[in-house]
Amino acid sequence: MLKGHRTWVFNHKPVIISTGTVGGPFEANGKLADHFDLLHEDLWLGEDSYEKAHKILFEEACFKTLEKAHLPKDKVQFVIGGDLINQMTPTTFATQSIGAPYLGVFSACATSMEALALSAFLVNYQGANYVLTGATSHNSAVEKQFRYPTEYGGQKPPTAQWTVTASGAALVSKEGKGPRITSATIGRVVDMGLTDPFNMGGAMAPAAVETIEAHFQDMNIKPDHYDLIITGDLAHIGREISLDLLKKHGLAIEDHKYQDCGLLIYREGQPVLAGASGAGCSASVTYGYLLNRMKAGELKRILVIATGALLSPLSFQQGETIPCIAHAVAIENGDENE
Structure with a gap:
């Protein structure tokens, strides 16, 4: 539906x-x-x-x-x-x-x-x-x-x-035991005019916010519906930008409830600069760490918003800006639905 x-x-x-x-x-x-x-x-x-x-x-x-x-x-x-x-x-x-x-x-x-x-x-x-x-x-x-x-x-x-x-x-x-997928919000392409391929978090943050807002508006729910709202790989810079934008748009999310896969996967001291990224970042953190927490009963509902910068080596070389996108998927603990 x-x-x-x-x-x-x-x-x-x-x-x-x-x-x-x-x-x-x-x-x-x-x-x-x-x-x-x-x-x-x-x-x-x-x-x-x-x-x-x-x-x-x-x-x-x-x-x-x-x-x-x-x-x-x-x-x-x-x-x-x-x-x-x-x-x-x-x-x-x-x-x-x-x-x-x-x-x-x-x-x-x-x-x-x-x-x-x-x-x-x-x-x-x-x-x-x-x-x-x-x-x-x-x-x-x-x-x-x-x-x-x-x-x-x-x-x-x-x-x-x-x-x-x-x-x-x-x-x-369609059947079995495990966490269940309840909804998904498909992102739009958002381009704020950034051209720096070394600042992916800053480029992707507006796309994450746009999809998060759309999800809550479409579903007619508030952020406290979820135990955890987690972006894919905004890292330090993108996460801070997105938090500021969400507050400005009237969606204040508690700091501990809003996390980022790119800030979870590595320990303090690893030389990752602003944090992690890559298509395998949100995939491995979600399908490993997050779902393990759900199965342990620590989380009942989560919203995962994976973020992507849609540049190519050629578009960057030609001086194009960086269009970005974010897709959100809601997952619930299977015990509540069986």
Whole structure:
């Protein structure tokens, strides 16, 4: 059911019956290391290129998800996912090993929630029984494409963010036990005229606020409806900007209730400048840490707003501004709905 202008309400409340999260060595030293299913000791993952390693990350997350659900891969009816690399080759190549029909999606670092929203839509309206969804990023592969190869050791300003090496996948089904997807608000493209690719948090903050406002307006609810409202990867700068904008727009959210995946994944002292980013950031934090907290009964309702900067290396080189987007998905503890 469409509620308001752009929020889907899922009356059947599709279930996230299992998840899989895989991280790299930097994530293994991070604050949420215990919430990953698999962690690697090096960025190469035994491959001869970072792009091939990137593919392995998503492949492992998908197969870990299926293993935990005790579901053979031939039962998966669709795979929906994406990444940041040109033509999304890591995700595309990884899905070959699953063999299911594939929908590649791109919203930059907002891809995780775009894919989850579409998966829930398919399942809710009986388009599938099992949909495998996720998003992935690899620090060295992404940095090479959008900025400079990490081997150069180029200096970055304090506004820059660290691209996460991680994948997160989830299996969405029409029935079973687990957290349930109750609604999703699809974002609009917001461009405030910023051109600095080293300030993604500042660029994405207005898009996050625009989607958050739309969600509460469409659903006719207030922020206290949720135990936690969490953005994808605004990091320090973007989170502060978004909090200020929300207050100015009459949506004051308590500081402890408004968090950011890019500020949770790493521990204090790791050299991540403003915080973390990457399509695998919100995917791994949501499908690992956040859903683990829900299953433990610590959280009943959460709203995840993944944020994405829709620039390309070419658009940046041509001096274009950075359009951004944010997609929000509401998830509730399964115990309340079974």
